[in-house]
Amino acid sequence: MIRAHTVEQVRSAEHALIRTLPDGTLMQRAATGLAHAVADYLGSVYGRTAVLLVGAGDNGGDALYAGAQLARRGAAVEAWLLSERAHRGGVEALRTAGGRVTVATSSPPPVRRRPDVVVDGIVGIGGRPGLRPAAVAALDALAGVPVVAVDVPSGVDVDTGEVDGPHVRADLTVTFGTHKVAHLVDPAAGAVGALHLVDIGLDPHLEPAAVTALRPEDVAALLPRPRSDAHKYTRGVVGVRAGSATYPGAARLSVAGASCGLAGMVRYVGPDEAAAAVRADHPEVVGPGRVQAWVVGSGSDAGAETALREAVADDVPVLVDADALAAVEVVAGRGAVLTPHAGELARMLDEDRAAIEARGLHHARRAAARWQAVVLLKGRHTLVAAPDGRVAVTTTGTPWLATAGAGDVLGGVIGALLAAGLDPFDAAALGSWVHGGAATLARRDGPIVAGDVARALPATLATVMGQSGP
Known part of the structure; x- marks a missing residue:
């Protein structure tokens, strides 16, 4: 490290x-x-x-x-x-x-x-x-x-x-x-x-x-691996409440991140239009039921707060992204993971975006303390701040990762890690590293889109896990 x-x-x-x-x-x-x-x-x-x-x-x-x-x-x-x-x-x-x-x-x-x-x-x-x-x-x-x-x-x-x-x-x-x-x-x-x-x-x-900041060997040590007697429920079930009739693509990308293989099952709850698109992409995804973690907010539009309140009612870890960040008070003190970019954190803290970008470490820690949550502030070097002051920095990634939908994939990956049993700080730091690594792998010699990052996740995970043996 x-x-x-x-x-x-x-x-x-x-x-x-x-x-x-x-x-x-x-x-x-x-x-x-x-x-x-x-x-x-x-x-x-x-x-x-x-x-x-x-x-x-x-x-x-x-x-x-x-x-x-x-x-x-x-x-x-x-x-x-x-x-x-x-x-x-x-x-x-x-x-x-x-x-x-x-x-x-x-x-x-x-x-x-x-x-x-x-x-x-x-x-x-x-x-x-x-x-x-x-x-x-x-x-x-x-x-x-x-x-x-x-x-x-x-x-x-x-x-x-x-x-x-x-x-x-x-x-x-x-x-x-x-x-x-x-x-x-x-x-x-x-x-x-x-x-x-x-x-x-x-x-x-x-x-x-x-x-x-994590190194590959740290990532390999933290990544959850199934036990010899594991089944899909013991490996963790992650639920995704994302997307809307207006933004069905956000649901598809969030689920794509959650379906990276780190959790045993993915459930999707959302509007019919988005659900149909999700299941066309991922036939293994199922509907409502018990989960060990929720991913909420990407592309949820006007339904974000309702989706967040329903997720919080299950009393499991919740990752809060995008539209759901406007209702952040719902998860204050519950050990959630918040994943704003600088503009979103500026609105949450009533600051200018330029002030957030100029003092990212200060404001990430400030937000984590205010809402007693892990705050992942997206950026070139993403910051993961815990309420106790700990901060992890993500040094993987590429400028090509600044593309629409990449954050949706990131939220899904972190949600899978939460469902697999990692604490919110480790899940956010680890998920951010893996997400950046997948973007680097997907980039090769040219531009990428968010779907490329999701597709590169299994190969990225296999490469890192291989560094520490079976």
């Missing part, structure tokens, strides 16, 4: 580790890892050129010591000092190795030769969002050159994933010891580029993660 920590957690772990090490060891470990990562990114070192953008923090020191190592291997390295408080030992190490040092606190020096790479050591992990004018000017002077960020792209909020003002957009981010929240949470995560983690020995000292 990917575990992301806050600045306070990282600093506490660093201080605990530093007490056991000779002075400067931690920075040298980080600098060596950074130098190797830059070398790997460039493909070669001798004769290559690098500009280091150096601020006052330890990230600037990491960049300077890494630059010294690159210079000793034959690279032409120049440091632009954006602060008068740049790390003195790092500056001296770079000069000793043959690198150039230029003060750029007021304006950047002329660019004599376009460098091969820029190393962003402007702001440390404790820096505030945004960049000072000197840093912005330096980045503008080097526009178009690939950027390797030290720890996080400078200018983003490390603990929230928020951005406020100018910030670095990296091609590669090299981080140390552990992932940080901004590596996973948008919009900051969109500025990270490829991410490389350098082990500097923090693990034994780190507290529980603030944010997590």
Whole structure:
């Protein structure tokens, strides 16, 4: 599992580790890892050129010591000092190795030769969002050159994933010891580029993660598997109340997600027009009866609140999507899974959509606490927030997944996992990962529609389950 920590957690772990090490060891470990990562990114070192953008923090020191190592291997390295408080030992190490040092606190020096790479050591992990004018000017002077960020792209909020003002957009981010929240949470995560983690020995000292993300092996361990004596009822029955005469396709897609094979049976309850379409697609789907979980709301139109109240009366876990989210108070405190996109969550919280997108982590946690439910906020990196503050981030998927009906399929998958016995948080995080994985598999080399994602679910599940044996 990917575990992301806050600045306070990282600093506490660093201080605990530093007490056991000779002075400067931690920075040298980080600098060596950074130098190797830059070398790997460039493909070669001798004769290559690098500009280091150096601020006052330890990230600037990491960049300077890494630059010294690159210079000793034959690279032409120049440091632009954006602060008068740049790390003195790092500056001296770079000069000793043959690198150039230029003060750029007021304006950047002329660019004599376009460098091969820029190393962003402007702001440390404790820096505030945004960049000072000197840093912005330096980045503008080097526009178009690939950027390797030290720890996080400078200018983003490390603990929230928020951005406020100018910030670095990296091609590669090299981080140390552990992932940080901004590596996973948008919009900051969109500025990270490829991410490389350098082990500097923090693990034994780190507290529980603030944010997590599943890896394939975690998914394989969580996915429900039938016992040798299983039958369709012991594997779980998921009910779907979705679709309407106006939107029968939503019913078909919700049922397609629920019919991924993770539950033993799927029941459909809805208007005759939608029911006929569902059964034409899925002859194994049956009608009303007892269920272990409900999926409610996709394309339900005016009947959404009634469908939700009828589902809640069964006292089983409920996934609430789309039209049913307008009646969210019906499930408050019942441990439901809510699956809004940013626009829907904005209406639920009486906020602007832009505010939700700018502060997704904050608002997902806020909604989870308000309704005492698991909130899955759909997006490029979907967030799954629990009422107790836990957050899982989905890193699978593709931009092609932004297509009509994809959320209907997602709701069905999560509903099947709820019916199979997973708790709401795990079901939402796992279902979102599988849904994104299926979209990636379905995409191959071109666009997809929601039905493609549903059809790719069995192959995705079989691939992941195969990684952990029968």
